[in-house]
Amino acid sequence: MPIHRNRGARDGRRPRGPRGRDPVVVVGAGLSGLACALHLLGAGRDVVVVEREDHPGGRAGRLDLDGFRIDTGPTVLTMPDLLDEALGAVGESVHERLDLVPLAPAYRAAFADGSTIDVHTDRAAMAAEVLRVAGPREAVGYLRLREWLTRLYRIEMRSFIDAQFDSPLDLVRPDLLRLAALGGFGRLAPAVGRRVRDERLRRIFSFQSLYAGVPPDRALAAYGVIAYMDTVAGVYFPRGGMRAVGDALAAAAAKAGGVLRYGESVTRLERSGDRVTAVLTDQGERLPCDQVVLTTDLPAAHRLLGHRARRPVAHRFSPSAVVLHLGTDRTWDSLAHHTISFGGAWRRTFEEIIGEGRPMSDPSLLVTRPTATDPALAPEGRHLLYVLAPAPNLAAGRIDWDAEGPRYRDRLVATLEERGLSGLGSSIRAERLVTPADWARQGLAYGTPFSLAHTFAQTGPFRPGNTVPGTANAVLAGCGTTPGVGVPTVLVSGKLAAARVLSRTGGGR
Template sequence: MSRTLPGPSDHVVVVGAGLSGLSAALHLLGAGRSVTVVERDPLPGGRAGRLDLAGYRVDTGPTVLTMPDLADEAFAAVGDSLYDRVELIPLHPAYHARFADGSSLDVHTEADAMAVEVRRFAGAAEAAGYRRLRAWLEQLHRVQMRRFIDANFDSPLGLLNGDLARLVALGGFGGLDSRIGSFLRDERLRRVFSFQALYAGVPPARALAAYAVIAYMDTVAGVYFPRGGMHALPRAMADAAADAGAELRFGQRVTRLERSGERITAVVTDQNRIPCDAVVLTPDLPVAYGLLGRRPRRPLRLRHSPSAVVLHAGTDRTWPQLAHHTLFFGAAWRRTFDELTRTGRLMSDPSLLVTRPTATDPGLAPPDRHLHYILAPCPNTDVGPGVRAWADLAPRYRSQLLRELERRGLDGIEAAIEKECLVTPATWQLQGHAAGTPFSAAHTFAQTGPFRPRNLVRGTENAVLAGCGTTPGVGVPTVLLSGKLAAARITGVPRPPSARARTSPPPTKESAV
């Protein structure tokens, strides 16, 4: 059994109403705790926020939901249901991939549909390899979820269990590139099932095969989009928490924590003082450690994931070759990852993600208008251009990206933009994200599982961390779990999922993409 906080925990203050904080709040409420959630912004969501650009309703963070049962588990803790509050639209295809040689591929999460598409794209042998890869991804997920992802660690000794041997037998500690290559020979297909390592901040050539579990979430488990945008999820979680008795205080910035010895006795905001028995801190790690006045001792400095430039563009037209998600792969691959993680240069041959949420939910834009999010991975401010450099670099890089998309078939895109918002690493850093990246600490081996910054902090008895910088890591499913694991540090062993929690969403009205 993992450690829990000593002493009373009747009233818990959760700092931050992002996905991790709201998940923690719901699990705490379900365990009978009184909960106050304090959020600096006027709306819930954190990274999964909302921006209104003259009628364009822009999600500022994640663009899809995978593994929705993990979100539903938080609702079920208070006898509620994600599926009663949010309409989830399955995306078919989950992605559309376009390659530098002019070829293209629809990425389906349904096995037979994807096998047919792979056969068309690369032949029968690759389709058979895809089925073997899918079976391996499913095994990898089963082995990792219960003991390595949905788990609190008190020391590396927590790794020593039967599932570790199973993970070793599955090749989880080999290289990701070589393991994917053992199933698929076509280099373009290998990219589709390995680019996800970038979410974890590790190039596929240097990533452990265990990180393919991220590809499982994207290419096997199903990809969904909430009606009303991704912000509908934190909004529904906040509503469920309020209905279950939580007090939600928006527009309040936490300025300090009052202490008595090793215990936090109150959370102080710019408006009032809130006494507490325990606190859950969800800001990025440097902010949380600053409030605590404590920093864990680590032999090596934390390495952070690459960042991203995002252009949110409201346009008066769209392009028929765009799905909800379209991946534009450049010809370069290894060089691109070296630029992002080692040399600190902007991509010389960029791979880009263009998201068109209005393909699924036209109501996110004014009539006859469209939303496009153009995401370009870039170095973080530790290895690449710093905050000041982006003041001059941002407009030039925006123009460069739009010219590149014009070259790749989105003719007239710059002229079509009516409203826009450009986000750069400088933006992220000003929002409090270390190294100017919203993707937090990279998932190197030394920063994964029991080696990742723990959700308990030495020298403070009644504080616990949640969010993408701590256990288990980056991504919507894992951030939701981080809130659950933080709550478990306060309440004890997590309750088993409610009978209301489903392993997959109920049938919904599907939207052609």
């Protein structure tokens, strides 16, 4: 049996098993790396995880500020069955490790005309809400849209998301025709618009494509699967914040015998021919490995491997985001746990961010109030707000964010006050602003936490694969590889990376 080292242990060597194998070294204790580790441990492999931060979670980061416990990465959790699958690999369950609260509504959408729509994942509740705000025809259209999204999801998950791709020929499978028949290779905005006509509903069921780095008018209709996850499958919040997810996966991995080494950065990969033989850290440690799984940002992974990605054209990266974390001494009843505050502009916002490389003049914002569900995340009588404003990445825009950031922060506060959060500015007791320049300082390419955009040329078999040409025992995981960006998909990427390792070496010790 493997020997579990305590958190922060320096000795990564482990006794070799009967087959004389060194462990699999996973670089990065983000959600993809932890999912990969759990699947490998469940298959009987020895695993060492190396993480530069002093805690797990990766981009699901954390900040403790004046008694406020802040999530600095994703705030929306969907598809908890994928967490359950990863934990189930080592005989545990999501319900044993996490206290997940289903959110009802999943979102509240607030519009420039003063109207609001609560987005429910329950079919009957959402149909009643659509009937209330838009009438019977739109309620029928919503049910048609929901059915279409569900059919998209079922096909895509089994054949195109939770699936390995080695070449474009791997697309040629029976579900390809089914996806085409559903209109999956058309455009998202028109596909949604054929089912609901109310502009507010069209926004609610298509804005998610921006997380994939593409405006709804240009995104493949197949990316309606993200709207399925948000508006049909359900949105959850873990008590303790999103940091609890990384903590839960890491604890399960440690219990299963994995070694987790925090506070160590990987500086180099030692190679012999086409094999990586060891991982070297900034602490002077040499960690021998049988296989290595790299979950770092894609350019960083290729730098460690010592080559550039082989691609006829340069990768296109997603837009970035400005995030304003606020600890306040008051709250507002108009805010749900998640509130999408839409500006009056719509198509123009995408042109400004992606085409012109400048901040939105009439911003649409995601405002998360985690203390609505878990008051313990803030001092007694205080509240947390997380304000996300999509923004150009550093390749698209030429903005001096160190100079512009404070001014943009003031614009965001003023905009939210104009939209009903009166007295927001004077209520702030703690804050932290994060701009694309800050994401870049964290090592994220072009200052975006959303990695590669999901254009057609960067989707499915055209997205960077999880194997590395010219390297026999290195595998990639995370949002830069297949299947893509988002908490559910990076969990799948970890599972697929583990499957690659096991297909090369088999399970067991």
